[in-house]
Amino acid sequence: MHYRYLTLEQRDTLEAEIRARSASEPALQRALRQLHQPDYGVCIECGKDIAFVRLAGDPEALHCADCARLPVTRRQ
Ligand SMILES: [Zn+2]
Numbered sequence: 001m002h003y004r005y006l007t008l009e010q011r012d013t014l015e016a017e018i019r020a021r022s023a024s025e026p027a028l029q030r031a032l033r034q035l036h037q038p039d040y041g042v043c044i045e046c047g048k049d050i051a052f053v054r055l056a057g058d059p060e061a062l063h064c065a066d067c068a069r070l071p072v073t074r075r076q
Helices: 008-021 025-035 052-057 063-067
Strands: none
Touching: 008 025, 008 052
16 A cells, blocks of 8 residues: 555645546546545556656556556566
8 A cells, every 4th residue: 555655735736637637527536536545646557656747647547657568468
């Protein structure tokens, strides 16, 4: 668990970004729920922290830059 990975200020920044880009209410609610999960911001593939700049560009990113670059066939 990386609950303290993102500062409150960073979460606020991401929340504003999510609100600005979510096209529908269900999508917005889903993204906000995800943002407030304790393990938000941690790569679901390798468990490393996802860079804040990457999250700011895509708040719904589930993979770090390294894992996102890997072809799906190389994942286990
Ligand atoms: Zn990763």
